[in-house]
Amino acid sequence: MENAEKILKRHPFFEGLDSELLKIIASCASEVRYRAGQMIYEEGDEANQALLILSGKVAIEIFAAQRGPLVIQTLDYGDVLGWSWLFPPFRRRFFAKAIEPTTAIALDGKLLREKAEENPRLGYELLKRFSRIVVERLQATRLQLLDVYGKHS
Amino acid sequence: MVSILERYGVMRGETKDAMLTTPYPIQRFKKETHDTFTLELLSSNGDDGFGFKPGQFNMLYMYGIGEVPISISGDPKEAGRIVHTIRAYGSVTSRMMSLRKGDMVGVRGPFGNHWPIDNLTQRDILLVAGGIGIAPLRPVIYHILSNREKYGKVLLLYGERTPGDLIYEDQIEQWRGRFDLEVDVTVDSAREGWRGNVGVVTILMPRIHLDPANTFAMICGPEIMMYYTLEELEKKGLKDDQIFLSMERNMKCGIGFCGHCQLGPTFICKDGPVFPFSKIKHLFRKREM
Numbered sequence: 001m002e003n004a005e006k007i008l009k010r011h012p013f014f015e016g017l018d019s020e021l022l023k024i025i026a027s028c029a030s031e032v033r034y035r036a037g038q039m040i041y042e043e044g045d046e047a048n049q050a051l052l053i054l055s056g057k058v059a060i061e062i063f064a065a066q067r068g069p070l071v072i073q074t075l076d077y078g079d080v081l082g083w084s085w086l087f088p089p090f091r092r093r094f095f096a097k098a099i100e101p102t103t104a105i106a107l108d109g110k111l112l113r114e115k116a117e118e119n120p121r122l123g124y125e126l127l128k129r130f131s132r133i134v135v136e137r138l139q140a141t142r143l144q145l146l147d148v149y150g151k152h153s
Numbered sequence: 154m155v156s157i158l159e160r161y162g163v164m165r166g167e168t169k170d171a172m173l174t175t176p177y178p179i180q181r182f183k184k185e186t187h188d189t190f191t192l193e194l195l196s197s198n199g200d201d202g203f204g205f206k207p208g209q210f211n212m213l214y215m216y217g218i219g220e221v222p223i224s225i226s227g228d229p230k231e232a233g234r235i236v237h238t239i240r241a242y243g244s245v246t247s248r249m250m251s252l253r254k255g256d257m258v259g260v261r262g263p264f265g266n267h268w269p270i271d272n273l274t275q276r277d278i279l280l281v282a283g284g285i286g287i288a289p290l291r292p293v294i295y296h297i298l299s300n301r302e303k304y305g306k307v308l309l310l311y312g313e314r315t316p317g318d319l320i321y322e323d324q325i326e327q328w329r330g331r332f333d334l335e336v337d338v339t340v341d342s343a344r345e346g347w348r349g350n351v352g353v354v355t356i357l358m359p360r361i362h363l364d365p366a367n368t369f370a371m372i373c374g375p376e377i378m379m380y381y382t383l384e385e386l387e388k389k390g391l392k393d394d395q396i397f398l399s400m401e402r403n404m405k406c407g408i409g410f411c412g413h414c415q416l417g418p419t420f421i422c423k424d425g426p427v428f429p430f431s432k433i434k435h436l437f438r439k440r441e442m
Contacts, residue, residue, distance in 0.1 A: 012359070149341070
């Protein structure tokens with residue numbers, strides 16, 4: 001695998017992050033690959049990882065009795081999968097499945113939390129970046145709930 | 154300044170009254186989805202031309218039911234055919250779903266201004282469509298593809314509710330296969346097995362690469378979708394006068410007389426439906442309007 005720090009530096013999620021912090025984050029990183037159709041995690045699993053997607057496509061699914069699995073979002077290059085590792089109770093809320101062969105950088109959540117406790121600057125940077133994703137997804141979810149293309153929108 | 158009556162030649166007796174409906178027979182009825190259909194109309198009185206510009210609309214009348222404003226979604230080069238793709242949202246459009254080949258539809262139009270496509274040669278063009286908003290943008294795509302060498306990079310982003318609600322699916326697949334057109338589609342929700350994107354149309358924005366100095370955007374869809382799209386375009390560096398929106402209000406007369414479609418000092422039917430964002434920014438998403 002190419003130097004993790006270099007890959008992280010190029011990833012949109014870490015755009016503008018200084019090399020000192022990138023180095024720390026890179027020490028928690030490893031490359032992972034998933035086959036098309038492979039489940040990455042399931043609802044209720046312990047959340048110990050964030051995945052920075054480098055290629056491929058991942059579907060976030062929710063299972064509804066009577067309706068079966070519903071895809072609520074897809075993620076691809078530049079997106080980040082999973083923030084539950086950052087907030088108690090550190091459990092996955094949804095299912096994540098690769099729908100195309102997918103390559104990602106996995107960040108070890110437990111290790112990152114420890115390092116963030118030791119280094120508040122790192123902790124603040126991580127929180128800022130993951131909070132932005134949470135806000136963006138919340139806004140997108142609100143739009144989905146509005147059913148803007150529906151009859152009564 | 155030319156008055157509306159003069160513009161339509163009513164006072165000079167040169168053209169038909171803008172309020173007069175002309176009957177056209179349906180040549181083809183195509184069901185696009187469970188609630189969306191396309192009507193192709195042919196002139197019943199032998200005139201071989203129905204010129205329109207991409208972005209304009211007609212008032213379609215269903216006898217005894219009512220009249221509705223519908224964007225023209227056909228190819229502007231094919232003057233003999235009037236094409237409308239309609240989503241059955243209201244009482245008139247729902248009844249129109251029962252129309253079939255040979256039935257008559259009344260047409261007034263074309264009304265309104267148009268996408269400024271003739272002024273954007275050599276530019277990169279970004280088209281963002283939400284839901285039935287793809288229909289008023291389709292003539293733009295036809296025009297660009299007929300004059301492909303005149304335009305730079307062209308991107309189409311299309312958001313829909315579910316995979317089953319996607320319209321022009323076959324055509325979009327063809328466009329996807331072209332090397333000179335970038336097309337990306339997303340739906341708000343999907344069942345397992347859908348291999349495309351899921352999420353609102355704005356999720357597609359961070360994935361595209363634009364030259365902010367040379368790109369012009371045209372957006373058509375629900376206002377709230379356009380609002381979030383504008384935010385993303387601002388992040389991409391596009392200025393307000395590089396963005397055009399097609400606005401929708403309750404259009405009735407089509408020529409700015411009745412005031413039903415008034416938005417502040419403008420009439421959507423007469424001054425629009427296409428506006429540069431810079432012109433309507435102060436009116437856009439105002440709660441009272």
